Amino acid sequence: MRNFIIIFTSFFYTGYFPKGSGTFATLCFLPIYYFLFRDLHPAFYISITIGIFFLGIWASNYAIVIFKSDDPNEVVIDEIVGFLITIALIPYTFKRLIVGFFIARILDIIKPWPAYQSQKLYGGTGIMADDVISGIYGNMLMWILIYFKII
Numbered sequence: 001m002r003n004f005i006i007i008f009t010s011f012f013y014t015g016y017f018p019k020g021s022g023t024f025a026t027l028c029f030l031p032i033y034y035f036l037f038r039d040l041h042p043a044f045y046i047s048i049t050i051g052i053f054f055l056g057i058w059a060s061n062y063a064i065v066i067f068k069s070d071d072p073n074e075v076v077i078d079e080i081v082g083f084l085i086t087i088a089l090i091p092y093t094f095k096r097l098i099v100g101f102f103i104a105r106i107l108d109i110i111k112p113w114p115a116y117q118s119q120k121l122y123g124g125t126g127i128m129a130d131d132v133i134s135g136i137y138g139n140m141l142m143w144i145l146i147y148f149k150i151i
Helices: 002-009 021-037 042-067 077-086 094-110 123-147
Strands: none
Touching: 002 042, 021 077, 021 094, 042 077, 042 123, 077 094, 077 123, 094 123
16 A cells, blocks of 8 residues: 555656656656546546545545655645646647646646645645645636637
8 A cells, every 4th residue: 555655646756856846747747648638528537636636635644654744745646636627628739738737837836825825734635735726726827818819
């Protein structure tokens, strides 16, 4: 079980990247998104994203113990969920994929209100919540950019 927790929360060890592990993990996820997620029926996409979110909370609770930190740098599954939320239901184009990547990463780094405050929630919930909130903001921003025909 310990190995599963580490592999899952570190997104196949990409969380061990020395600098910018969240960005590196999300970058590594882009091909997976392209081949597995971009053409999924919205119900499956949302269901899988919600499933990864709740599995992420559960696994992150154990990762806190394994890595001996309240918010381990190695845990990057939250960044994957944040990215999935940022581009949820966005009609696919390569440009939107790249813009969504940058929006997700920037919002995760700056953590707009109440994302920053949500990190204080207990355990895995605190690890995952800020990325979910940032992802919701990111999704709204993506729709604004689409509406104004910027992307």
